[in-house]
Amino acid sequence: MKTMIVSPVHASRIVLAAVLAAFVPALLAPLAAAPARAENLRIGVLTPLSPPGDPAAGALIVRGARIGEEYVNTVMGGVRGGTKIEIRVEDDAGTPETGVAGFRKLVSQDGVIAVVGQFHSSVTLAVQKLAEEMGVPMFATQASNKNITMNHLVTTFRTHPLDSDRAALWLAFVKSMGWRRVALLAENTDYGIGLVDETKRLNDEEKLGLALKDIVFDRATTDFSAQMLDLKAWKPDLVINVGLPPAAFLIIKQAAEAGLFPQTPMLASYDFPVRPEYWQNLGDQGTYMTYISYYHPSMKRTALGDWFAKRYQEVYKEPPVYSAFNSFGNVVIIAGALNKAKDATPKALIAALETGSYPSWNGTVTFTRGPVHWHQWSAPMLILQHVVPNQKYEDDPIIFPPNMKTADMARPR
Numbered sequence: 001m002k003t004m005i006v007s008p009v010h011a012s013r014i015v016l017a018a019v020l021a022a023f024v025p026a027l028l029a030p031l032a033a034a035p036a037r038a039e040n041l042r043i044g045v046l047t048p049l050s051p052p053g054d055p056a057a058g059a060l061i062v063r064g065a066r067i068g069e070e071y072v073n074t075v076m077g078g079v080r081g082g083t084k085i086e087i088r089v090e091d092d093a094g095t096p097e098t099g100v101a102g103f104r105k106l107v108s109q110d111g112v113i114a115v116v117g118q119f120h121s122s123v124t125l126a127v128q129k130l131a132e133e134m135g136v137p138m139f140a141t142q143a144s145n146k147n148i149t150m151n152h153l154v155t156t157f158r159t160h161p162l163d164s165d166r167a168a169l170w171l172a173f174v175k176s177m178g179w180r181r182v183a184l185l186a187e188n189t190d191y192g193i194g195l196v197d198e199t200k201r202l203n204d205e206e207k208l209g210l211a212l213k214d215i216v217f218d219r220a221t222t223d224f225s226a227q228m229l230d231l232k233a234w235k236p237d238l239v240i241n242v243g244l245p246p247a248a249f250l251i252i253k254q255a256a257e258a259g260l261f262p263q264t265p266m267l268a269s270y271d272f273p274v275r276p277e278y279w280q281n282l283g284d285q286g287t288y289m290t291y292i293s294y295y296h297p298s299m300k301r302t303a304l305g306d307w308f309a310k311r312y313q314e315v316y317k318e319p320p321v322y323s324a325f326n327s328f329g330n331v332v333i334i335a336g337a338l339n340k341a342k343d344a345t346p347k348a349l350i351a352a353l354e355t356g357s358y359p360s361w362n363g364t365v366t367f368t369r370g371p372v373h374w375h376q377w378s379a380p381m382l383i384l385q386h387v388v389p390n391q392k393y394e395d396d397p398i399i400f401p402p403n404m405k406t407a408d409m410a411r412p413r
Helices: 016-028 055-074 094-107 120-134 163-177 188-203 225-234 247-257 276-286 303-316 322-341 347-355
Strands: 005-008 040-048 085-091 115-117 138-140 155-157 181-187 211-217 238-242 267-268 290-293 356-360 364-366 382-385 399-401
Touching: 016 085, 040 055, 040 322, 055 085, 055 303, 055 322, 085 094, 085 322, 094 115, 094 322, 115 322, 120 138, 120 188, 163 188, 163 238, 163 290, 163 382, 163 399, 181 188, 181 225, 188 211, 188 238, 188 276, 225 247, 225 364, 238 247, 247 267, 247 276, 303 322, 322 347, 322 356
Parallel strands: 005 211, 040 085, 040 115, 115 138, 138 155, 181 211, 181 238, 238 267, 267 290
Antiparallel strands: 290 382, 356 364, 382 399
């Protein structure tokens, strides 16, 4: 089916900027950066902290890295016999050019030995080329385009599922529900287009015979009303929301206004519904949303994960979510590899990452050179659902996969 491109317009029906203006600084405030010391080993955090990126995700990633810094410097006693690590943060704003400039600054001016925190696939694909050129390892903390690791670059590491794995999960979910017609609304980035392509590829390869309708939109779009009416007329069994806030919120809100959702189920392509601004933006309209997640508070964690969850709750007065868990894990993995490395250089760090195994918050991590899963370690993926307004993450039921299921999917009466 032919892809439709939606042009951006100016009027918005929700005011996300005001929420983020209050929310993101609050996320970042409790732990300030440690004072700079020349003898510290520095780790960079390059992540979106302003639009058009996802600043709420970036702020959570910074939180996790800051607690990672604390863990390494206190519980571990530093690295390599007592050397402290120091976190340096740069905003990539969700754009490749800003990300490349931020990575260059972290390496050339701040002298970091590694960089974590990558969230947007388009930014990651641009930054990884510079990382390879400069010989400094970088971690895709929550960027999922499969080409990130299929590029087989020595300096690129990832601790997050691939788009191909994500598409396989939701197609298995669709099959289990007996659905036949699936619509995808996807932003025009490597993330959005990559997931559309993977869904089509797997549908063909596995001979699922699904009718797929894809609409690709500019991520600055603020009016989806025509597309909602088109989708309502097409009568899908499921709408997959492959957008990032604020567009992802607008899709949900305008689908509800058009009478499409929740009568037609909607699946968010990642875990943005677990964040506080979800209910702040959507209120009751966010009820019945299903979403991909890489963690549930009921899941068993490692001792390291338990330490982080307790400390995060103490500092931020709320339970941690995946973005923070994973960046914390990246920092601690790097610290473990520094202790294994023959010296404190990026080259030696890469060699240690490739040959060692390292405890993280949800398991023991290794990085091998596979054809697709290159330098790759993936968290498990689940599908959760908000079934009542303002439902907390820990109370959301797991509706897929079957071996972890705690409830059937709820539908409006």
